[in-house]
Amino acid sequence: MISNEAHVKLAPHQSLTPEQETLVQHIHHFITSHITDEQPAIFVIHGDAGTGKSVILSEVFYQLQQARRNPDSPLYQTTNYFLVNHPELLKVYRQIAGELPQELKKDFQRPTSLINQCHKHQTGFDVGVIDEAHLLLSQPDHYNNFYGQNQLLELIKLAKVLIIVFDERQVLRLKTYWTKARLQQLLAPYHQEWFHLTTQFRMQADDQVINWIDHFTGDQRLLPITPSFFNNYDFRVFDDAEIMRQAIVHQNNQVGLSRVVATTGYPSTLDGGKHYIHEGRFKLPWDQYNYTVTPWAEIPETINEVGSIYTCQGFDLNYVGLILGPPITLAADQQHLQIDPTKITDVEAFKKRDDLTDPNELNHAKITLVLNAINVLMKRGVRGLYLFAHDKQLRTVLTAMYTNAIKD
Incomplete structure (x- = not known):
């Protein structure tokens, strides 16, 4: 069983605040409303470190994977991925997936791996949930086998709906250099919705x-x-x-x-x-x-x-x-x-x-x-x-x- 505190916080079914529960429901509605659109749609969760962004994404993805197995859902048989460009965090998500009936470890991928896989097989996917989107590459990185110009743009081309977490104050490397203005400019041609989280949940501090x-x-x-x-x-x-x-x-x-x-x-x-x-x-x-x-x-x-x-x-x-x-x-x-x-x-x-x-x-x-x-x-x-x-x-x-x- 998952016993570590970090695992528990990232696993679905945690006690969400009313605001978080409402947001999860709203995101689910956003996905179902745009899954058949001709153009990709992007939902951006914006907030500082410790504001519960990953907790929300975890619950969203679990419900998404439940819906894809429900014949009565508009998301039935959709192909969905949870993406994170952070190897240590990916380990936690895959360990959690191994304990849950609705999720598989292969549902959780590094962006470069999924992009290259889709290009190789000339396929796309339906919904992508991206944690720590501020870690996506915004320039080529041949050392890590990414030859495009921007990972987010590549994922937009492959997906019908993307749900992303973004915090410009967690941009830490020049090869993943993002600002809010740069993100807004990239998303300008697409249908998008933003939600800003402000409440600090991690630190038990004043x-x-x-x-x-x-x-x-x-x-x-x-x-x-x-x-x-x-x-x-x-x-x-x-x-x-x-x-x-x-x-x-x-x-x-x-x-x-x-x-x-x-x-x-x-x-x-x-x-x-x-x-x-x-x-x-x-x-x-x-x-x-x-x-x-x-x-x-x-x-x-x-x-x-x-x-x-x-x-x-x-x-x-x-x-x-x-x-x-x-x-x-x-x-x-x-x-x-x-x-x-x-x-x-x-x-x-x-x-x-x-x-x-x-x-x-x-x-x-x-x-x-x-x-x-x-x-x-x-x-x-x-x-x-x-x-x-x-x-x-x-x-x-x-x-x-x-x-x-x-x-x-």
């Missing part, structure tokens, strides 16, 4: 914590840390990365699913070797490529690794200890963050693309991607968020803010 993170990773402003941060949430700032690691290990021993993660800025090369993050007494290797069917965060030994956006995006952790790497520094006014693109070490994620020829636009895109990564990593922790900053000035200011809030 709204002020969410607001603090949104400013930290948005306009880069450092808001005060207040006593309300500690209302039913374990928010801490550390002056020593090793002590933070020990606190995360303790939480992992108590409740599980607790990991140290980090932003870019440390040696990182996909060459099969180990590359270490070193901060004072703290020294751990980056996460290794996971060849198993078990998601990275669920492997016990990964408590001795540092997670990244590649292993943590889309997942719930109980506690997350985030190391803010060298590109993230304190601005001269001591009230804002400053991002130094020259200290980015994730070469693959920030590889230049041909359609970003303006150096200023490219630089802005890199800064945005670093801020997006911080936002994603900060919002992993359901029960707690621990912070350590490499930049000494930033660490001093954050520690002082945190210490003063504890005293109040």
Whole structure:
């Protein structure tokens, strides 16, 4: 049986809010209304990390697969796929499918695999449900066998209806570079409907914590840390990365699913070797490529690794200890963050693309991607968020803010 918390949250039949239930019903109506249209139709669920987008998609797809087996349904015998361009998240969905009567593991695919399969057999499909659509490739990627210009456009050509989840603040690589404006421009020729989710479900934190993170990773402003941060949430700032690691290990021993993660800025090369993050007494290797069917965060030994956006995006952790790497520094006014693109070490994620020829636009895109990564990593922790900053000035200011809030 599915017992892991991440599996439970992504499995269908969870307790949905009235708003979520209404949205699921509305999406089902959207599918049945447009399944016979001559032109593709797209439904976009837009919302920040932790707003329940994946939970809704999971329920939508389960009901869709039920309907395709019902002779009385207009969706009878339709061919439908659930797509996600994230190998770790795909493992979870396929494990869930193995436990459910209406779903098959082969229903869950990587976009490139399905696109190439459809092209090879000259076929299409009826409904595509796409989680994390902001991870779809928006340029060719021959290394991963995608030779088109844009994965979403290719999927639109193959499908009758697409239901997609999109969050421009979770765009993390230049080869998957999206903005809301770019998405709207691509979808302009097609019938479309948008729904914006706002309620935060993942983090058991006060709204002020969410607001603090949104400013930290948005306009880069450092808001005060207040006593309300500690209302039913374990928010801490550390002056020593090793002590933070020990606190995360303790939480992992108590409740599980607790990991140290980090932003870019440390040696990182996909060459099969180990590359270490070193901060004072703290020294751990980056996460290794996971060849198993078990998601990275669920492997016990990964408590001795540092997670990244590649292993943590889309997942719930109980506690997350985030190391803010060298590109993230304190601005001269001591009230804002400053991002130094020259200290980015994730070469693959920030590889230049041909359609970003303006150096200023490219630089802005890199800064945005670093801020997006911080936002994603900060919002992993359901029960707690621990912070350590490499930049000494930033660490001093954050520690002082945190210490003063504890005293109040």
